Amino acid sequence: MAKGAPINTTCAYCGVGCGIAAQVKGAREVTIKGDKTHPANHGRLCSKGTYLGETLELEGRLLHPMLGERRASWDEALDDVAERLQSVIAEHGPESVAFYVSGQLLTEDYYVANKLAKGFIGTGTIDTNSRLCMASAVAAHNRAFGEDVVPCSYEDLDCADLVVLVGSNTAWCHPVIWQRIEKLRERRGTKLVVIDPRRTETAALADLHIPVAPDGDIALFNALLDAVAKRGGLDAKFLRDQCEVPEGFFAGLSGEHGVNPQIFAKLVDLLMERPRMLTLFSQGANQSACGTDKGNAIINFHLATGRINRLGAGPFSITGQPNAMGGREVGGLANTLACHLGFSEDERADVAGFWKTDRLCSGQGLKAVDLFRAVHEGRIKFLWVMATNPAVSMPDAGFVREALARCPNIVVSDVIADTDTAKFAHVRLPALGWAEKDGTVTNSERRVSRQRALLAAPGEARADWRIVCDVAARLGHGRHFDFTSPAAIFREYAAMTALAGRHGKKLDLTQWADCSDRDYERMLPFQWGGTHPLRHGFATSDGKARLIAVTAPKTQVDGMVLNTGRYRDQWHTMTRTGLSPSLSVHRREPLVEVHPADAERLALEDGGLACVSSAAGESIYRVAVSDGQVTGQIFVPMHFTDANSGGGRTGLLVEAKTDPVSGQPAFKNVAADIAPW
Numbered sequence: 001m002a003k004g005a006p007i008n009t010t011c012a013y014c015g016v017g018c019g020i021a022a023q024v025k026g027a028r029e030v031t032i033k034g035d036k037t038h039p040a041n042h043g044r045l046c047s048k049g050t051y052l053g054e055t056l057e058l059e060g061r062l063l064h065p066m067l068g069e070r071r072a073s074w075d076e077a078l079d080d081v082a083e084r085l086q087s088v089i090a091e092h093g094p095e096s097v098a099f100y101v102s103g104q105l106l107t108e109d110y111y112v113a114n115k116l117a118k119g120f121i122g123t124g125t126i127d128t129n130s131r132l133c134m135a136s137a138v139a140a141h142n143r144a145f146g147e148d149v150v151p152c153s154y155e156d157l158d159c160a161d162l163v164v165l166v167g168s169n170t171a172w173c174h175p176v177i178w179q180r181i182e183k184l185r186e187r188r189g190t191k192l193v194v195i196d197p198r199r200t201e202t203a204a205l206a207d208l209h210i211p212v213a214p215d216g217d218i219a220l221f222n223a224l225l226d227a228v229a230k231r232g233g234l235d236a237k238f239l240r241d242q243c244e245v246p247e248g249f250f251a252g253l254s255g256e257h258g259v260n261p262q263i264f265a266k267l268v269d270l271l272m273e274r275p276r277m278l279t280l281f282s283q284g285a286n287q288s289a290c291g292t293d294k295g296n297a298i299i300n301f302h303l304a305t306g307r308i309n310r311l312g313a314g315p316f317s318i319t320g321q322p323n324a325m326g327g328r329e330v331g332g333l334a335n336t337l338a339c340h341l342g343f344s345e346d347e348r349a350d351v352a353g354f355w356k357t358d359r360l361c362s363g364q365g366l367k368a369v370d371l372f373r374a375v376h377e378g379r380i381k382f383l384w385v386m387a388t389n390p391a392v393s394m395p396d397a398g399f400v401r402e403a404l405a406r407c408p409n410i411v412v413s414d415v416i417a418d419t420d421t422a423k424f425a426h427v428r429l430p431a432l433g434w435a436e437k438d439g440t441v442t443n444s445e446r447r448v449s450r451q452r453a454l455l456a457a458p459g460e461a462r463a464d465w466r467i468v469c470d471v472a473a474r475l476g477h478g479r480h481f482d483f484t485s486p487a488a489i490f491r492e493y494a495a496m497t498a499l500a501g502r503h504g505k506k507l508d509l510t511q512w513a514d515c516s517d518r519d520y521e522r523m524l525p526f527q528w529g530g531t532h533p534l535r536h537g538f539a540t541s542d543g544k545a546r547l548i549a550v551t552a553p554k555t556q557v558d559g560m561v562l563n564t565g566r567y568r569d570q571w572h573t574m575t576r577t578g579l580s581p582s583l584s585v586h587r588r589e590p591l592v593e594v595h596p597a598d599a600e601r602l603a604l605e606d607g608g609l610a611c612v613s614s615a616a617g618e619s620i621y622r623v624a625v626s627d628g629q630v631t632g633q634i635f636v637p638m639h640f641t642d643a644n645s646g647g648g649r650t651g652l653l654v655e656a657k658t659d660p661v662s663g664q665p666a667f668k669n670v671a672a673d674i675a676p677w
């Protein structure tokens with residue numbers, strides 16, 4: 001790639017979706033600055049984005065196709081994948097094939113993978129690691145709004161008078177949103193409330209921290225709505241004109257919430273004083289066996305008080321991954337067909353007609369946890385894993401490893417040669433990484449931005465979309481996958497969103513359907529649906545939003561409560577951030593955080609080692625005594641693996657318990673024990 005003017009692209013990491021102005025200095029040397037023109041960050045970056053340039057070395061990269069341990073040509077490897085697929089489909093049927101993909105893929109990669117799986121192989125089982133991240137928010141949106149649509153945007157962060165963070169250590173996990181909140185507080189006197197069982201770095205800086213019980217959010221939001229209703233805080237007109245309310249809904253709200261009465265009263269006062277209220281919710285809400293109900297408890301509050309579709313107000317799900325939104329929009333979840341469409345007869349007929357296929361899958365496929373169960377049981381005979389590391393990141397990771405070891409056909413497309421998952425692969429395909437690939441991503445506020453190639457492809461690495469199209473051609477579907485660029489894929493996807501419009505959905509990218517490669521090349525970040533996409537009505541049959549009656553679950557677990565989460569400077573299983581010396585300084589090893597009283601009671605020494613065990617497994621951590629923990633609760637990070645640590649493998653501890661509506665696994669509120677090691 002030529003050195004020259006800065007190239008505008010998008011950060012590789014989180015759902016904030018910050019714009020980057022990258023300057024290529026050498027073959028693998030890039031300097032990174034924030035893009036001042038990008039509406040998501042206006043030039044700001046966090047530590048992870050800033051040090052992206054330190055992650056571009058080729059050490060550890062997968063640079064050639066591999067059949068087992070043997071280097072192969074692309075033709076050999078692609079023929080092998082196609083033959084495995086053909087033979088499994090012929091012998092066991094299309095539903096014995098599964099894809100497990102990733103929010104790290106670009107929208108164009110996701111689109112062709114979904115089209116191949118659901119449209120031409122005929123399996124509904126293509127699911128994504130986004131299932132672990134925000135599937136419960138998707139389900140809550142679908143129940144309340146009739147569609148998976150986020151009703152807010154970052155502009156709301158410039159006008160809110162009250163920001164409520166639920167289950168989000170925003171200062172660490174979405175740092176540029178955090179910088180925006182801090183600025184808002186300075187400029188406008190906005191109050192910040194953090195609802196979180198832990199006193200995180202974010203909670204410590206809040207005006208009010210509500211140390212809610214693990215999974216206590218539903219009881220809390222129901223009680224808040226009850227208290228606000230009793231003080232005349234409902235929006236009767238909005239409720240009458242724009243909502244459908246189940247009978248007896250308001251009578252069922254009161255109940256025990258477990259929060260100190262003075263703190264609860266202070267919070268109610270804030271809610272009454274400050275109707276311009278934005279609630280941002282993230283993994284603490286979603287990664288739960290009742291995550292969908294939590295999302296709806298939050299949305300209920302906003303609907304009943306009319307705090308939605310107005311500047312500075314709304315329930316705002318903030319996503320974890322750079323392209324979690326783009327993936328779910330094209331249909332990369334097993335319970336969506338394509339472009340926000342489901343599996344009704346009409347929707348299936350429209351999609352089959354658009355793709356010109358008679359092989360469309362018959363219905364929805366298996367969600368992540370069930371997918372790996374089916375692999376374990378031998379029902380899935382072919383699994384293609386793209387850009388993710390389920391041997392570490394899935395709950396009950398020991399079980400997932402057993403499943404991978406049993407599967408006769410595993411293909412892994414990745415940038416890294418030896419991930420914990422790649423060890424089980426029969427075929428490894430080298431993919432392009434950030435700074436090499438080209439396409440689009442959609443961030444938490446539905447803003448579509450370009451990722452642009454900065455560097456030449458290393459070794460024989462290829463774009464994921466090209467790999468999928470090459471396999472599709474070998475399966476005899478070449479004319480449906482004859483894309484020559486990401487722009488061509490984006491045009492087809494954009495044209496397909498007209499179907500979503502026909503079924504009353506808000507997703508509409510049709511203005512891009514006729515765009516040229518040149519227009520795509522020059523694409524500026526744009527937000528589909530505008531600032532508040534639901535202001536003209538909801539995508540339900542009668543145009544009204546639905547309040548959903550949700551009840552608090554019994555949350556008591558035996559023993560200690562284990563919660564899991566992220567470190568400020570690390571990302572997922574550290575395959576990228578682990579390469580950066582600057583990012584390794586903040587936290588060098590996996591720590592288990594324990595309250596001082598628990599440490600004393602259990603003879604745990606600060607700096608000593610401890611074994612954390614659960615029904616699923618056990619793992620070793622170094623002890624960090626912290627008064628940010630509540631007694632009876634411990635916290636561990638999610639990032640560490642055999643490859644980067646040897647201890648602290650949190651996936652081994654988390655049972656595969658899922659939300660019954662969304663299928664999202666519960667990574668919080670896990671029953672555990674801890675003892676000196």
Ligand code: SF4
Pocket residue numbers: 011012013014015016017018041044045046047048049050174175176177
């Ligand atoms: Fe990248 Fe997220 Fe940091 Fe922005 S906030 S620079 S998108 S990691």
